[in-house]
Every structure is written in C-alpha cells, then in structure tokens.
Amino acid sequence: MxxxxxxxxxxxxxxxxxxxxxxxxxxxxxxxxxxxxxxxxxxxxxxxxxxxxxxxxxxxxxxxxxxxxxxxxxxxxxxxxxxxxxSGLEGRLVVGCVGSATYSLLPSLARALREQLPDVDFAFQGEMLSPDQVAALRDGSIDLALLRPSGDPADQTDLTLLTLRDEKYVVALPEGHRLAARSRLRMADLRDEDLIVHSGHGRSAMYDAVVELCRDAGFEPVIRHEVAETSTLVTFVAAGLGVAIVPEPVSALVVAGTTYRPLANSARMQLVAATRVDDDSALLARTLLVLRRQVTA
The missing domain is CATH 1.10.10.10 (Winged helix-like DNA-binding domain superfamily/Winged helix DNA-binding domain)
Structure with missing residues (x-):
C-alpha cells in the first residue's frame, strides 16, 4: 500500500x-x-x-x-x-547575551524576532559571560551568542564571528561621588578608586579590558569586588562599594543610586555575534538578518 x-x-x-x-x-x-x-x-x-x-x-x-x-x-x-x-520560518533557536547586550539590545531584538518570525520558538539566556557562551555554542546549548571577543582567535576556528558594533566606555559612579560632578572622566581620575569588575581569571573579557585600560594609563587597578552579572555590578556601585568601567550600553540599566559619566578615552569594546561554523540553518540566517537590522537601526 x-x-x-x-x-x-x-x-x-x-x-x-x-x-x-x-x-x-x-x-x-x-x-x-x-x-x-x-x-x-x-x-x-x-x-x-x-x-x-x-x-x-x-x-x-x-x-x-x-x-x-x-x-x-x-x-x-x-x-x-x-x-x-x-526555510527558517519555524523551529527553535536559543540566543545567549552578555550583560550589557541583555539590557540594551535584547529587548528590541526579542520584539523584532517575535514580529518577523512569529512561528519560531526563541529562547534567551541573559547575563552570560563570554567564555560561558563559547562553551554553550560548542555543546549546542545555544545557537547564537552575543559576546565580547576574548581568548586566542586561533582557538576559535570552529566559530564564526560577526562584529556588530564598537562601544565606548563609561564610568558607573555612586550618586554623590566626588567625580560625579564632572561631565567627563579620564582614566587617571580613577587611579585611587576601588573598582568593581566582572569576574577575572579568564572568565570575562571586560576584566581584561579594564586592567588594560588602567595599565595603559600608568597605574595598577585597585579591584575590590568581582561579580558575574552586570546587574550585580551596577547594584554594587549604587551601594557605594566602588566604581566600574563598563561599555556605554550598560547605562540603559537604571539602578537608583547609580550615575554614569563618559570616559574620555579612544578605546572601544566590540560586541560580536558568534555562531558555529558548521551551522548553516536557514533559521539562523534569518535571525542574523533581523539582528543586523536592529543594530544598525
């Protein structure tokens, strides 16, 4: 039959x-x-x-x-x-995001994906450190990572990286801090400040970036607290436990007791989209197209 x-x-x-x-x-x-x-x-x-x-x-x-x-x-x-x-009009796709992208890019991206690909089941994992996202890409836990470049590129030949934007730095300060009265800050202004940073020891690209910024300015950073999540970092700043150097999009995270000031520095932190080299799904291609439109909008 x-x-x-x-x-x-x-x-x-x-x-x-x-x-x-x-x-x-x-x-x-x-x-x-x-x-x-x-x-x-x-x-x-x-x-x-x-x-x-x-x-x-x-x-x-x-x-x-x-x-x-x-x-x-x-x-x-x-x-x-x-x-x-x-054809990429149905299916499931999991997106991972670093902290700053979680608060600045993820809300608009999620709305755009729901509108343009309504029959796709999208899942989002926010506040993921970049090394954790790389590991999740490799084991298939996520399909698209929004992260900070870190590590040796030679060790990431199994990943495709697409630069989304270059972000300026700002300084997160407790309200009432002596430096909050200034319109812009220099790295030298932070020489004696207690710093709050994302977790070090290879766990965060931001940790390495902050240390490099300080050393380029001629001093060793005074790191008092290391945290895994951006929301925790900003909350610690609001509590007066120190100051933090963060990518500009973090300022979208409004926490009472915290204020942000631009950093007068030409350094930039990249935000990249990472995918597996062998992932040629039509759904991923459609998602990346929506993502690029959101970043350039």
Missing part, C-alpha cells in the same frame, strides 16, 4: 464515479479501477459498492475514508511544516 492508493480511494469516494475521479487525478479510468481493486484485496474488505451509474461507500469504506482523510491531511501538514522549518 502506498499513499497514492489512499489518494485514489479518496478521489473516487468524493466523486462517487470512477470516470470523474480519473479526470481529477489526470489518469485513465482502467488503471484507477485496478488500483482501487488492489487496495481492497490487500485490506480484504469491500470499500466501494459499484453499479453502472454510481459508486457508493460501504460501511467499511465510510470508516476507512475518515481515516484516510486524516492520514492525508497529516502528511500534507508534515510536508508544509518541513518546508517552513527548512
């Missing part, structure tokens, strides 16, 4: 006439009659009651037609679903 037998039977049952069914199926009547007879022989039951004028369903044929309709509808739906998934 093949699907064509079911389609032939359904056509005859609906037309109640072999000639009209044959025309509908674009085939000759004798082969159609032969195929229906083969189907009945395989099932061992008479499905159609034939006369010279019309064809009627037997009780067994009535029951069989209901099942056939459901089967053919399911097959058609399966094909449509496969085509939509293959």
């Amino acid at each position: 093949e699907l064509r037998h079911l389609r032939y039977f359904q056509a005859v049952a609906q037309e109640k006439h072999f000639g009209r069914a044959a025309v509908r199926l674009h085939m000759a009547q004798p082969p159609l009659s032969q195929q229906i007879k083969q189907l009945e022989d395989e099932l061992g039951v008479l499905l159609l009651s034939r006369t010279t004028r019309r064809v009627d369903l037997t009780p067994a044929g009535e029951a069989y037609l209901a099942r056939v309709r459901a089967i053919l509808q399911s097959v058609e739906a399966a094909g449509d679903e496969a085509k939509r998934i293959g």
Whole structure:
C-alpha cells in the first residue's frame, strides 16, 4: 500500500464515479479501477459498492475514508511544516547575551524576532559571560551568542564571528561621588578608586579590558569586588562599594543610586555575534538578518 492508493480511494469516494475521479487525478479510468481493486484485496474488505451509474461507500469504506482523510491531511501538514522549518520560518533557536547586550539590545531584538518570525520558538539566556557562551555554542546549548571577543582567535576556528558594533566606555559612579560632578572622566581620575569588575581569571573579557585600560594609563587597578552579572555590578556601585568601567550600553540599566559619566578615552569594546561554523540553518540566517537590522537601526 502506498499513499497514492489512499489518494485514489479518496478521489473516487468524493466523486462517487470512477470516470470523474480519473479526470481529477489526470489518469485513465482502467488503471484507477485496478488500483482501487488492489487496495481492497490487500485490506480484504469491500470499500466501494459499484453499479453502472454510481459508486457508493460501504460501511467499511465510510470508516476507512475518515481515516484516510486524516492520514492525508497529516502528511500534507508534515510536508508544509518541513518546508517552513527548512526555510527558517519555524523551529527553535536559543540566543545567549552578555550583560550589557541583555539590557540594551535584547529587548528590541526579542520584539523584532517575535514580529518577523512569529512561528519560531526563541529562547534567551541573559547575563552570560563570554567564555560561558563559547562553551554553550560548542555543546549546542545555544545557537547564537552575543559576546565580547576574548581568548586566542586561533582557538576559535570552529566559530564564526560577526562584529556588530564598537562601544565606548563609561564610568558607573555612586550618586554623590566626588567625580560625579564632572561631565567627563579620564582614566587617571580613577587611579585611587576601588573598582568593581566582572569576574577575572579568564572568565570575562571586560576584566581584561579594564586592567588594560588602567595599565595603559600608568597605574595598577585597585579591584575590590568581582561579580558575574552586570546587574550585580551596577547594584554594587549604587551601594557605594566602588566604581566600574563598563561599555556605554550598560547605562540603559537604571539602578537608583547609580550615575554614569563618559570616559574620555579612544578605546572601544566590540560586541560580536558568534555562531558555529558548521551551522548553516536557514533559521539562523534569518535571525542574523533581523539582528543586523536592529543594530544598525
């Protein structure tokens, strides 16, 4: 038994006439009659009651037609679903984000993805450090990472990196801090300040960036607190536990007791999109297109 037998039977049952069914199926009547007879022989039951004028369903044929309709509808739906998934219009995709992207880019990106790809199940994991995102990409936990470049590029040949934007630095200060009265700050102004940074020891690209900024300004940073999440970092600043150097988009995270001032420095921190080199899914390609539009909007 093949699907064509079911389609032939359904056509005859609906037309109640072999000639009209044959025309509908674009085939000759004798082969159609032969195929229906083969189907009945395989099932061992008479499905159609034939006369010279019309064809009627037997009780067994009535029951069989209901099942056939459901089967053919399911097959058609399966094909449509496969085509939509293959073209990137359905499926599931998991996006990871570093802290600053979680608060500045993720809200608008999530809205745009829902609007432009409504049948895709998107999941988001915010506040992920860059090394954690790289590991998650490699084990398949996430499909797209929004992260800070870190580590040796030679060790990341299995990833594709797309630069989204270069971000300036700002300084997060407790309200009432002596430096908050200034409109802009220099790195030298932070020489004796207690710093709050993202976790070090290879865990955060921002840790290395802050240390490098301080050393380029001629001093060693005084690091008092290391945290994993950007929201915690800003909260610590608001609590008066120190100051922090962060990418400008972090200023979108408004926490009472914290104020931001631009850093007079030409250094920039990149935000990149990372994917697996071997991931050529149409859904990922569509997602990256939406992402690029959001970044350049």
